[in-house]
Structure formats: structure tokens, C-alpha cells
Amino acid sequence: MTARITIVTRTKSRPVFLARALDDIFAQTFQDFELVIVNDGGDPAAVEHLTSQRSQAEQARITTLHHAESVGMEAASNAGIKAGTGEFVVIHDDDDFWAPTFLERTVEYLDDPAHASDAGVMVRTEIVIEEIADGRIEPVRREIFWADLRQITLADMLRINRAVPISFLYRRSLHDAVGYYNEDLPVVGDWEFHLRVLSHSRVGFIDGEPLAFWSQRPESDGHDGNSIFAKAAEHARYDALVRDDHLRNEVAQGGMGTVLYLSRVLAEQEELIRAQERRLDETVAKLDQVLGRLDALNQTIITRTSVGEFLKKPLLLARKLGSRS
Known part of the structure; x- marks a missing residue:
């Protein structure tokens, strides 16, 4: 039977985080999902060991894709999405996590006839600053991500990315309308996808207590680091390139007068x-x-x-x- 949600978890050589992610996913109050783990160039044995520790019922809902070499975040996302069949899609990276009711609340929102025209829904998100100590994940402090956020708009998203993958559950049919993640982008791929989504349709927002948690480790590097810190220069470069590409397309279609x-x-x-x-x-x-x-x-x-x-x-x-x- 087809699950309603396809959860895609991208991972590479981070077993401590992946173990937490598996606990987090299978602790959701809404259980009608399938999980596609995309091991993007990491050790297959480490991933298989963790999945083998789950119950047989849980293992039956897990599909694991092993890439011998890393293909990048966006290609890994696309591979996981295409391997699933769920009506809804969400990217759950190995180091992020949810409140137990994330799936329940977001599916309930999109099932509401009043939100039938919304392509997806994002939630209030909290940044959790963490560090790795003796192989354990230790929280350091927390802060609300975009505390002033009250709705998701294209106008705001044009300025800067106002969401992260862990906070966004959307309809699979969206890919038929706007395409998949841009595999040419080593970074800022989620932002560029959000721009195309919001150019096509509305995205809802669930306010209140945070339902998604974005893990950040400013002091970590290597496999344990975040690209937003480790690749800050690349983020700035590809941010400019994305803007230039979209501007070039706009000029090609409508001329330079307004610009x-x-x-x-x-x-x-x-x-x-x-x-x-x-x-x-x-x-x-x-x-x-x-x-x-x-x-x-x-x-x-x-x-x-x-x-x-x-x-x-x-x-x-x-x-x-x-x-x-």
C-alpha cells in the first residue's frame, strides 16, 4: 500500500545524527509514511547497521539508496523523492528534528478543504545550536528562526530564504508544475526551489509553538559541520548566481525597460x-x-x-x- 508521506533523509558519515533522526521520525504521532534514506557517499555498513536496529515493521517502511560517491544535496533529494510514492513530500536531513506532532499537524492543514489551493505548508521553526562532545550531541542554546514570520510570501522569499527543508511539507504534484531541485546548485538549492514554488502557488504557515528544529553547529567542521557556515562564501556566490539567472530570464521575456x-x-x-x-x-x-x-x-x-x-x-x-x- 502507498503511504501518504514520503520522508527523504539525506545523510553522509554521520551515524550519531542519523540514529537520532530515525528515533525522531518513528516517534511521530502520524505514522502513514515511508522513509527513503539517501546515503550520499558515506559508509553503507554504518547506515545498514542503524536501520537493522529498527523493528521489522519499521524496516519494512525504509528504503535505502547508497551512492558510491556523493552527488550533492539536491541530487540526493531528487533521488529520494523519485524513489518514493507518497502524496506528500518532506526533506528530513539527518541532523534536524521535529516535534512529535509535525506530520499530524501539517497533513491536517493540507487536508483541510480551505487550504486545497496551497501547494504545501511551513511551520514555526527553532534553531538549536549544538556541539559534539564525546560522541554525544549537546544542545547549547535555542532561538526562533525568523521570529517575526507570520506568513510565507514570495516578496519575503525574494529577499532571503525564510524556510529550511525540515519545516516544509508539500504536495508531490508540485514537482509536475515547477520541477525538482536544481542539481547544478551545490548550496542554496532549497531557497531556489522555494522561489519556484511561491512563483507558482501559495504556501501555508502554521504559527505557534515550533514544530521543526534546525540544528546548527558553528564550531564544527568536516562531516559534522553545516554548509551555511563551512561554505559561507559559496552561499554568497550562488545566491548572486540564482538572482542573476532569474533576472536574465525575466529580461529575455519582457525586455530591460522595467529593470x-x-x-x-x-x-x-x-x-x-x-x-x-x-x-x-x-x-x-x-x-x-x-x-x-x-x-x-x-x-x-x-x-x-x-x-x-x-x-x-x-x-x-x-x-x-x-x-x-
């Missing part, structure tokens, strides 16, 4: 901002001078007051002695 006009408006706004910054710098410099003068004056007053008080003491003492006699 040229908006570019000029943007340049003028940037010049206004720079002028404001220069005026602010000048104001700060003048304020520093005034504060310096006040500080010097204050020191002079303190010094004079102190000397005056010192000279007054003998006179006060003489007056007290005279009054006693």
Missing part, C-alpha cells in the same frame, strides 16, 4: 542611504567633540571644588573651636 527603471530607483535610494550615513558620521563626530569638552570642563569643576573644600576645612575648624570657647 532599467527599477535599477535607477534603487541606485538613487542607495545614494540617499550613503548620504544619511555620512551625515550620521559627521553628527557622531561633533557629538564626540562636545562630550570631550564637557568631560574636560567637568574635570576642571571637580578639581576646583576639591581645592575649595580643602581650603575651607581650616576655617570651619577654627569657627567650631571659637564657638566652644
Whole structure:
């Protein structure tokens, strides 16, 4: 029988994280899912050992794809998606995790006739800063990801990625409309996919307590690191390339008139901002001078007051002695 949800877990040489991910997935209150693990160039034996520890019923719902060499995050996602058949799809990377009701709440949302036109749904997400200590995952601190987020819009997504794969459950039919993940992108592939999704249809948002948790390890590198830190320069480069590709396509279809006009408006706004910054710098410099003068004056007053008080003491003492006699 076909499961309603295909969960795709990308992993590579991170057995500690994969073990936690398996516990997390099979602890969901909604159990009508299949799990496709994509081992993207890691040791097959380590993955097989972990899956063999699950119950027979759970093992029957797991499909494992082993890539002899890494094909990259987006190609791994596509391989996992195509290996599944679920009505809904979600990417659950090996180091991220969910609240137990994530699947239940998101499926319930998309099953609601009021949300029939939504291509998928994203949830309130929390960043969990972690570190690896003696082979254990230790949480360090937590913070809400985009605490001001109240809805998912293309306008916001154009500026910067406002979601991560662990937070997004969507309809499989979406791939027929917008295609799969762009395998030419070594990073920012999820953001580029979100742009195409939101260009095509709406995406819902479940607010409230976090239902998804994005694990980050700023101090880790190698297999235990996050690409957002380890490949920061690549993120900036491919962010620019994605924007340029989409702009090029837009110009090819509609000409440069609007783009040229908006570019000029943007340049003028940037010049206004720079002028404001220069005026602010000048104001700060003048304020520093005034504060310096006040500080010097204050020191002079303190010094004079102190000397005056010192000279007054003998006179006060003489007056007290005279009054006693």
C-alpha cells in the first residue's frame, strides 16, 4: 500500500545524527509514511547497521539508496523523492528534528478543504545550536528562526530564504508544475526551489509553538559541520548566481525597460542611504567633540571644588573651636 508521506533523509558519515533522526521520525504521532534514506557517499555498513536496529515493521517502511560517491544535496533529494510514492513530500536531513506532532499537524492543514489551493505548508521553526562532545550531541542554546514570520510570501522569499527543508511539507504534484531541485546548485538549492514554488502557488504557515528544529553547529567542521557556515562564501556566490539567472530570464521575456527603471530607483535610494550615513558620521563626530569638552570642563569643576573644600576645612575648624570657647 502507498503511504501518504514520503520522508527523504539525506545523510553522509554521520551515524550519531542519523540514529537520532530515525528515533525522531518513528516517534511521530502520524505514522502513514515511508522513509527513503539517501546515503550520499558515506559508509553503507554504518547506515545498514542503524536501520537493522529498527523493528521489522519499521524496516519494512525504509528504503535505502547508497551512492558510491556523493552527488550533492539536491541530487540526493531528487533521488529520494523519485524513489518514493507518497502524496506528500518532506526533506528530513539527518541532523534536524521535529516535534512529535509535525506530520499530524501539517497533513491536517493540507487536508483541510480551505487550504486545497496551497501547494504545501511551513511551520514555526527553532534553531538549536549544538556541539559534539564525546560522541554525544549537546544542545547549547535555542532561538526562533525568523521570529517575526507570520506568513510565507514570495516578496519575503525574494529577499532571503525564510524556510529550511525540515519545516516544509508539500504536495508531490508540485514537482509536475515547477520541477525538482536544481542539481547544478551545490548550496542554496532549497531557497531556489522555494522561489519556484511561491512563483507558482501559495504556501501555508502554521504559527505557534515550533514544530521543526534546525540544528546548527558553528564550531564544527568536516562531516559534522553545516554548509551555511563551512561554505559561507559559496552561499554568497550562488545566491548572486540564482538572482542573476532569474533576472536574465525575466529580461529575455519582457525586455530591460522595467529593470532599467527599477535599477535607477534603487541606485538613487542607495545614494540617499550613503548620504544619511555620512551625515550620521559627521553628527557622531561633533557629538564626540562636545562630550570631550564637557568631560574636560567637568574635570576642571571637580578639581576646583576639591581645592575649595580643602581650603575651607581650616576655617570651619577654627569657627567650631571659637564657638566652644
